[in-house]
Each structure stands twice: as C-alpha cells, then as structure tokens.
Amino acid sequence: MRIIKKIFSNSRSNEDGIFFDEVSKILGFKPLNMIHYRKAFTHRSMNKSDDEGNPMNYERLEFLGDAMLGSVIAAHLFNKVPTGDEGYLTKMRSKIVSREHLNELGKDLNLIRHVESKVSTQHFGENIHGNLFEALIGAIYLDRGFTYCEKFIHKKVIVPYVDIAKLEGKVISYKSLLIEWCQKEKHTFQYDVFEDNGNEGIKYFGVKLKIDNKIIAKARATSKKKAEEKASQRAYFAFQEKINKK
Template sequence: MQTKWDQLQDIVDFRFTDLNLLKQAFTHASYRNEHRKAHVEDNERLEFLGDAVLELIISDFLYHTYPRLPEGELTRMRAAIVCEPSLVVFARRLSFEQFIRLGRGEERSGGRSRPALLADVFEAFLGALYIDQGIEAVRKFVHTHVIPHLADARVGVDYKTALQELVQQRLCTSLRYTIVEERGPAHAREFVVQVELGDEVRGVGIGRSKKEAEQQAAAKALAALAELNSGEQMTGVSQAD
C-alpha cells in the first residue's frame, strides 16, 4: 500500500535515500514538541540550509540568463523569487500542505494553510534534497518546479526577452515559437507553445494566452540551457582536476 511519503516522492519525482530527511523537512516544531519521546527532529535547520541553496541556484540562473543586468536589478529579481509569497505559490502547486506534520494545537489554529509555515516547508524540502542527493538534484527540481512557474507567483521576469538576448549574444542560432495545440472551450482556452532553437525544441509552455504560453516555453528553454551550461562547467572542472 502506498504511503503518503510515497505519494510525495511521486509528486516531486525524486526518491530519497534517507526517508527520514524527507519526513523531517515536513515536521513543524509543534509536532516535535508533542513527540519528544520519539526523538523527532523539526525542519528549522533544514529550512536554513534550503534557503541558502535556493538563493545560490536562483542567483546562478539570473546571472547567466541576464548578462546585461546590473547587480542591483539582479538582487531585486532574486528577492522577488525567493520571497515568502512566491515560495507559498510553489509549495501549493505541489500540494505540500497535505504532508506537513503539525501538533494538534497548530492544526486547530489553521497552521497548515499559514503562508510563513508553507514557505518554511518548501525551503526545508530543498535543504533535505540537497543533503540527500546534492546540489544538482536541487537545481533540477528548481528548474522544473520553480523557474517555469514564476508567472504564477507574479514575479516580473521577461523570459522571452532574456532568451532572445541569450540567443543573439551567445548561441548564434534561430529562435522560433510555434503554437502546437489549442484546446478547451472558448471561455477557458489553453495554448500549447514550443520554442525551437535551430532545429531543436528547447521548451514547451502551456498558458491561457499565447503570450503566457510563450513566456513559459522561454522559461523552460532558459532553465534547460542553464542546466546544460552547469553540466559543462562541472565536466570542465572534473577534467581540470
């Protein structure tokens, strides 16, 4: 029979080597206080670590995605992405609130839907994933579950412009957006758009408008290119060593 931790791992698409780390990431201090004899650990230390790892990955992504932006503007964009309201959006997209372990008092007071608590759990999960599988696993998670969905969090990031500048400055190839599908009734239309760099499809986006779908496709293309760039850097370091 599938446990709730199996369900959570299906949602995030990662299998933890140490399942206790995953459980700890979703354990609030109120739950620990009610289970002292079981020596349960809460997620506060993992939250501290996850916050730092997320900032590093987002900083790296923004640095390579926006080569012309000054430090101040990059800092503003990063702050908008890693702030509490944005983290709550990402946590709720993954139904993280269903898996939090709370004390009875915190549960009764509505802690499961409290924004600060949800944001903390999201960061704690990243900290747990980092310990269990390393920074590249966290990067993959962020590029899949955070970066393509910044529009949902209302973060002002123009991915189409960023991708166009990257292609013009570094890649020297063609850039084309293609609508591959329109679906749903007229009042709830949904567009599926793919972005092609040269002959390769680099990202597919889905949105309620063509513009939204194109932005998401561009975001996924940028995330894929950043991941590829990171892998090449890692290879270069290994060869140099």
C-alpha cells in the first residue's frame, strides 16, 4: 500500500512539475501560485470546484484578463502615438484585441494543448484559443500583479504583433511591399515553405525567405500565408535598419 501511495504521489508531483515547466516556458518567468494557472486551463466540462465550492474553470479569468489586456494596450498606444486622439486610440485598440487576433495569439502559444476538458478539444470552436489567452493573462494578474501582465503582454502581443503602420492600413501586406521592392531593385526572391509540426498537435508552417539566393528571414506560423507575411515583415524591418544605419 505504501509503495502504491508513493508511486501515485510521485506520478502526481511529476505531472505538476511538467505543468510548472510548461507554464514557465509560456510565461517567460516563474509562476508563484500554480492554482491560478490550473484554473486558466480547466474547462467547465470538468465540473471542478474550489475549496469554497465555487466553480473552478477559466471563464471568470477571461473577464479579468480581457480588462488587463485592454488597459495595457491602452497605455502602450497612448505613449506610442502621442498624436492620436481618443477616437484613433479606441479604434486601434479594438483592432489589437479583436477576437480574431486573440485567437491567433492563443493558437500561436498552442494553449489548447494544456486544457483539461471532458469534451474533446476538437469540438471547441475557434474562440477557445482567444479565451484561453485572456484567461492566462487573468491568471498572471492574480499570481504576480499588473507589472507582470504588462511584461507578458509586451513580449507576446506588442513586440511581435502590434505594428502601427499595418494597423493604420498604411501597410496592407509586407509580402507585396517586399516583392515590389525586389522587382524594382532587380533582386530575385524565393519563399521556401515547409510543414513544421513538431509534436504540438497543431499544423505549423515554416518558411525561409531567400533574396538573391541568400536566406534573409525565417518564420513559423499556423498558415502558409501568415508564415510568409511574418518572414516578409522581418526582412522588411531588417532592410530598413540597414538603410537607417547607412
């Protein structure tokens, strides 16, 4: 009996350890109280309750995370675009925190992989990705406070996705911008796309962008189009930096 107990408690703590490592990897810092993250990845179908008998799933955390995301993005836009008036700031924020965009963010982090659910995750709609992303931000707020929410959102949302020129509609596609530039300046270009799934259960695509047969940028995303766009944007910014340094 003792041995069985030991095996059970070991397997339990191993599982906790794996969850802790995976959450740390997603967050980029060490979580303090895992209960919030357990909740952030628990679907209502599990019918779990906490010690006080309140439902333990991520739905309430979505509300909290949505609010924190809204205020961090508001502060970023306020500082970044000092010429933008209230209407502009409001419009830009709704573009950044759109349902579609949140789903993309959740999908990119492959949050669904960690969900505990009695319903197969295949039956969830697209919105599960964004909901999990919001819930995760809510959990970060409860665990580490506003400053850590800010850091996380900066790293995972603002740096990789918040491109003011694109949001303003000044740049529709970095791919067309880059192709246009190559044609004008007489450079050859080539997008090498390949499946790059790893063992994460979601289909990913990798792309290598070559200009004059030299790899200029790489990217990985959940569709070919997104991966190409990401690589083009990276190449575009790399070129811009070069031009600015000259």
